[in-house]
Amino acid sequence: MVGFLKTAGGLTIAFAILAAVAMLFIGSIDGLLAVLPGAISAAFGGVVIIAFGLMLEHLETISRHSATQTELLTALLRKTPKADSSHKASAPSLDQLTQSNFRFKEI
Numbered sequence: 001m002v003g004f005l006k007t008a009g010g011l012t013i014a015f016a017i018l019a020a021v022a023m024l025f026i027g028s029i030d031g032l033l034a035v036l037p038g039a040i041s042a043a044f045g046g047v048v049i050i051a052f053g054l055m056l057e058h059l060e061t062i063s064r065h066s067a068t069q070t071e072l073l074t075a076l077l078r079k080t081p082k083a084d085s086s087h088k089a090s091a092p093s094l095d096q097l098t099q100s101n102f103r104f105k106e107i
Contacts, residue, residue: 002060005053012046 020039023031 002053002057005056006050009046009049009051009053012049013043016040016042016046 016039019042020032020035023035027034
């Protein structure tokens, strides 16, 4: 899906540029000025499509690594020093944190 969105966005940008250049050769400056607003908005739409694809790629990466990050956080919480008991009273206990069964939904 990510590759498709990147390709679709790139093709949209390329088509917008080609349309502007073709109108420059076909209708001179007047033709270019006529198609320029549409070409710019189409190119901007292609950039938005590519940005959406990149966002999905980042979300997939976050989802893929969430289980590992959860395990690392649990390991860090288990290694907390036990000398400072006043700080432990205000922080949630490890038992409360490990009872949570929250998982990220796969995309």
